[in-house]
Amino acid sequence: MRAWIPVVVAASVLLLPARTVRGEESCEVCHPDVRTGYAESVHAHEFACSGCHKGNPTDATMAAHDAARGYVGKPARKDIPALCASCHADPARMKPYGLPTDQYAQYQTSQHGILLAKGDERVAVCTDCHSAHRVVAHTEPTSPVSPRNIPETCGRCHGDAALMAAYKLPVDQAEKFRASVHGNALFVDEHPMAPSCASCHGEHGAAPPEAGSIARACGHCHQRTREYLESGPHLKAVTAGAMTECVSCHGYHDIARPDHTLFDRACPQCHAADTAPFATGQKLKAILTQTESDLAESSSELAKLSELSPTVARLRPRLQQGWAHYNELLPVQHALDLQRVGDLARSARSVGEEVRGAIHGAEQHYHVRLLVLGLVWLFVLFAVAATYLYRGEHARERAERGDGVERE
Amino acid sequence: MSCTSPVETIAPSRRSLRRVVRAELGRAIPTSVGALQFLGLLTLFLFAVQVVTGLLLMVYYRPSVEAAHHSMGVIIDEVRLGWLIRSLHEWGSDLLILTALLHLIRVYFARAYQPSQGASWVTGIALLLVMLGFAFTGTLLPWDQYAYWATDSSRETIARIPLIGSALLGLFWGGWDIGEEVLLRFYAFHVGILPWVALVWVGFHLLTVWYVGLKRPVLLDEADHARGGRVLDDLLLAWVMVGLLVIGVFFTLAILVPQPLLPQADPLSPLLNVQPPWYLLPARSVLRHVPRLAAVLIVLAMLTVVLSVPFLDRRERESLLGKGLRWLLGVSAIAAWIILAIQQYRS
Numbered sequence: 001m002r003a004w005i006p007v008v009v010a011a012s013v014l015l016l017p018a019r020t021v022r023g024e025e026s027c028e029v030c031h032p033d034v035r036t037g038y039a040e041s042v043h044a045h046e047f048a049c050s051g052c053h054k055g056n057p058t059d060a061t062m063a064a065h066d067a068a069r070g071y072v073g074k075p076a077r078k079d080i081p082a083l084c085a086s087c088h089a090d091p092a093r094m095k096p097y098g099l100p101t102d103q104y105a106q107y108q109t110s111q112h113g114i115l116l117a118k119g120d121e122r123v124a125v126c127t128d129c130h131s132a133h134r135v136v137a138h139t140e141p142t143s144p145v146s147p148r149n150i151p152e153t154c155g156r157c158h159g160d161a162a163l164m165a166a167y168k169l170p171v172d173q174a175e176k177f178r179a180s181v182h183g184n185a186l187f188v189d190e191h192p193m194a195p196s197c198a199s200c201h202g203e204h205g206a207a208p209p210e211a212g213s214i215a216r217a218c219g220h221c222h223q224r225t226r227e228y229l230e231s232g233p234h235l236k237a238v239t240a241g242a243m244t245e246c247v248s249c250h251g252y253h254d255i256a257r258p259d260h261t262l263f264d265r266a267c268p269q270c271h272a273a274d275t276a277p278f279a280t281g282q283k284l285k286a287i288l289t290q291t292e293s294d295l296a297e298s299s300s301e302l303a304k305l306s307e308l309s310p311t312v313a314r315l316r317p318r319l320q321q322g323w324a325h326y327n328e329l330l331p332v333q334h335a336l337d338l339q340r341v342g343d344l345a346r347s348a349r350s351v352g353e354e355v356r357g358a359i360h361g362a363e364q365h366y367h368v369r370l371l372v373l374g375l376v377w378l379f380v381l382f383a384v385a386a387t388y389l390y391r392g393e394h395a396r397e398r399a400e401r402g403d404g405v406e407r408e
Numbered sequence: 409m410s411c412t413s414p415v416e417t418i419a420p421s422r423r424s425l426r427r428v429v430r431a432e433l434g435r436a437i438p439t440s441v442g443a444l445q446f447l448g449l450l451t452l453f454l455f456a457v458q459v460v461t462g463l464l465l466m467v468y469y470r471p472s473v474e475a476a477h478h479s480m481g482v483i484i485d486e487v488r489l490g491w492l493i494r495s496l497h498e499w500g501s502d503l504l505i506l507t508a509l510l511h512l513i514r515v516y517f518a519r520a521y522q523p524s525q526g527a528s529w530v531t532g533i534a535l536l537l538v539m540l541g542f543a544f545t546g547t548l549l550p551w552d553q554y555a556y557w558a559t560d561s562s563r564e565t566i567a568r569i570p571l572i573g574s575a576l577l578g579l580f581w582g583g584w585d586i587g588e589e590v591l592l593r594f595y596a597f598h599v600g601i602l603p604w605v606a607l608v609w610v611g612f613h614l615l616t617v618w619y620v621g622l623k624r625p626v627l628l629d630e631a632d633h634a635r636g637g638r639v640l641d642d643l644l645l646a647w648v649m650v651g652l653l654v655i656g657v658f659f660t661l662a663i664l665v666p667q668p669l670l671p672q673a674d675p676l677s678p679l680l681n682v683q684p685p686w687y688l689l690p691a692r693s694v695l696r697h698v699p700r701l702a703a704v705l706i707v708l709a710m711l712t713v714v715l716s717v718p719f720l721d722r723r724e725r726e727s728l729l730g731k732g733l734r735w736l737l738g739v740s741a742i743a744a745w746i747i748l749a750i751q752q753y754r755s
Binding site: 314316317361369372373380381383384391394 | 664669
């Protein structure tokens with residue numbers, strides 16, 4: 001019996017470190033609500049409260065706030081970026097998680113970081129966006145920095161009229177973005193590539209795109225549009241500072257889905273109605289409107305006939321080629337090259353006409369099919385009636401000859 | 409020695425032929441022969457439709473990866489009544505297998521395999537397999553998305569067959585890819601090999617049915633004969649009327665519900681959840697849920713059981729227990745077939 005006493009003693013010794021780790025959770029004795037949020041944090045797997053707040057977490061009394069052991073309590077806002085950077089700027093510590101280590105460096109170049117360095121503690125620090133205790137990955141849908149939540153997270157400060165008044169900034173950006181084509185892509189279509197605030201302004205190095213760099217900000221996604229814009233006559237106006245690149249026509253934050261009426265609203269801002277550039281815009285509008293209308297008509301007719309004749313479904317890929325030509329037009333028009341736009345539009349419209357021709361053929365074909373069906377049934381019913389009459393006649397003849405057979 | 413001209417030689421033959429036909433048409437038929445016997449004739453008629461429409465399609469169809477889909481478009485859009493011929497051929501394929509299966513079921517439940525001592529049964533089963541071969545090889549020929557991905561799905565199934573899977577792929581596919589070689593092989597089987605096999609087996613089947621089955625129905629006594637009608641009035645003319653109505657339905661399906669020709673086959677654009685034709689749904693279900701060796705054994709065992717039915721049931725007069733067992737087996741097999749098909753269709 002006494003033989004296993006050393007085993008119990010050894011096990012007790014081995015369990016001592018475990019009891020020490022569990023002792024860190026003594027913080028939750030006084031801060032149970034914080035503990036609940038922190039348990040969901042990505043940090044909870046690696047360290048506990050003392051990782052940031054220091055002190056003596058093994059003590060379940062107020063003595064845990066031990067200044068001798070570096071207790072910092074609630075860190076000052078100005079110290080938070082550096083505190084987070086003590087791990088997040090350390091490549092050795094971040095390497096296992098595959099995380100970048102330049103966030104702090106970027107933050108210091110951002111408007112937030114610059115103003116913080118000047119002593120303005122009202123600006124955003126790490127915890128304002130990522131939260132203080134419940135820090136979760138941006139891929140987690142409930143994270144304040146997940147793409148769908150970023151507009152709301154930014155809007156908490158940038159929608160605060162009292163706070164923004166000090167910086168002379170508007171407060172309607174988040175609302176405008178929500179109603180924009182980009183907001184629609186993000187919130188309604190839930191497009192995985194839809195942009196949010198950080199897509200244009202940057203994440204940790206947040207700064208407003210300035211004149212001269214706007215096209216590059218938009219060009220991250222609209223790369224070909226940017227190339228065509230820079231190959232056209234508007235580049236000269238941009239270089240001369242007479243035009244603010246994309247923003248001059250499309251606006252910002254509340255960018256609406258551009259339709260062909262944009263030519264009527266945007267061009268007159270710079271060009272009088274009797275000038276050649278304005279006429280070019282109107283020609284572009286006419287070409288685009290006509291092309292889109294033609295293809296939309298073909299799509300509508302195809303959808304309508306597909307219900308009656310499934311064989312026309314094979315026309316869909318051909319019509320998609322027409323739409324591909326049209327979609328090619330959308331960036332190309334920014335070069336204001338009427339010749340090139342006209343060529344692409346002709347290609348798109350010729351496909352639309354070809355498909356409409358095939359659809360009309362199929363419609364006539366459908367009527368022919370009904371006619372054939374009617375003729376078939378006419379023949380069938382006539383033949384059945386004739387056979388029935390012949391059978392009756394033959395049976396009568398046989399009965400008259402006395403050639404019948406006994407039936408049950 | 410009298411000298412007769414060829415005309416005189418033929419003339420008596422023609423007279424005797426007319427006598428034979430008249431005698432056959434006026435022959436009394438047993439009461440057990442009814443409307444359902446028509447299924448065999450209907451299957452034969454649909455096979456003839458397939459041959460005729462297939463020959464017409466061959467005129468315009470071009471069996472190559474580049475041209476096959478385009479030629480199908482030409483047949484549908486440009487050839488006069490080409491759309492109808494193609495649609496009749498596609499619907500004919502489904503209806504042919506449907507009527508063949510119904511014919512098989514009728515023969516089983518009527519115990520009509522017994523008089524021929526298995527000859528008509530075995531040739532009939534072989535014919536059904538040939539018809540499935542036609543349908544299988546014909547699926548790829550339009551070279552549209554369904555054709556490609558349905559054949560791709562079958563390829564995976566065949567590749568899973570233990571021992572002979574790769575050999576079968578080598579024979580039918582000529583490799584792993586679905587391309588020119590496969591299309592040409594399937595076309596060769598569809599129009600060059602299977603039709604001759606089918607013609608020979610149709611001949612065998614008709615001979616066994618006519619000379620062994622219908623002509624000398626051993627189960628019928630004279631009284632039964634006496635109560636029946638005549639071949640012409642009570643069988644052929646009735647069948648003609650039913651057949652005409654079936655033709656009407658057949659044309660209605662072909663005209664109002666034509667099979668769509670999807671976009672050209674694209675190996676880079678998978679068509680998701682491609683279901684096999686309705687008659688192969690149960691087989692796919694078995695292959696999906698049972699280990700592959702067991703699945704092959706199940707299919708082989710089922711085929712063996714079906715083929716051996718007339719050899720297991722050789723008594724002239726069937727006992728009540730035997731009849732009960734036969735009905736139980738038949739109904740269970742049909743129910744299992746339907747359940748597996750529904751399960752696969754919903755998956």
